[in-house]
Every structure is written in structure tokens, then in C-alpha cells.
Amino acid sequence: ARALETDGIPAWYTPGPEPRFADEWHPEDQLLAPMYESGQAGDLVGVLAVDRPRDGRRPGAWGCEALQMYAAQAATA
Numbered sequence: 001a002r003a004l005e006t007d008g009i010p011a012w013y014t015p016g017p018e019p020r021f022a023d024e025w026h027p028e029d030q031l032l033a034p035m036y037e038s039g040q041a042g043d044l045v046g047v048l049a050v051d052r053p054r055d056g057r058r059p060g061a062w063g064c065e066a067l068q069m070y071a072a073q074a075a076t077a
Contacts, residue, residue, distance in 0.1 A: 013051075023058045031059065033067045035075035045075055 016027040035046040048071045053059060059067070 021057075023060075025053055025056055025058055029058065031064070031067065033071035035071045038076060047071075048074065 013027045019026050029051075031050045033048040033050075034044055035048065037043045037045050048067065050067065053063075
């Protein structure tokens, strides 16, 4: 695994081949969903990070929306 740091968030990835299709997941791709505290302050309380989709494709709008819903629910826990 190699270290990768983007936007101050450390991550690790396993190098792999370049994608063959436009929507194929690349080893350096990141999908992050911030979790904010409810209320007026709305402070950042965490981040959900996902990697390597089972189908090998970058998630579409529905997948990203689902991740945002999970993040919102987790932030209230």
C-alpha cells in the first residue's frame, strides 16, 4: 500500500492498472462524505470514506446520495 494525502486527509491505496472505462474506479480515487453536527454550529464531526466498489465502477448520483444519507444518519448517532 502507498500513502496518499489529499486535502489534508491521509489515505492509503494499492496501486493498480489505469482504468479502461471513463466510469471505472481508479486506485487513487476517493469518495468522502463529511458528517456534520446538527444544529446551528454544524461542526464537522467525522468523515465517511469508501473505497473499491464491488462492481469496479465509480458510483453514480444515486450511490453518492445514499452515502450522504448514511453520513447524515451517522452524524446524529
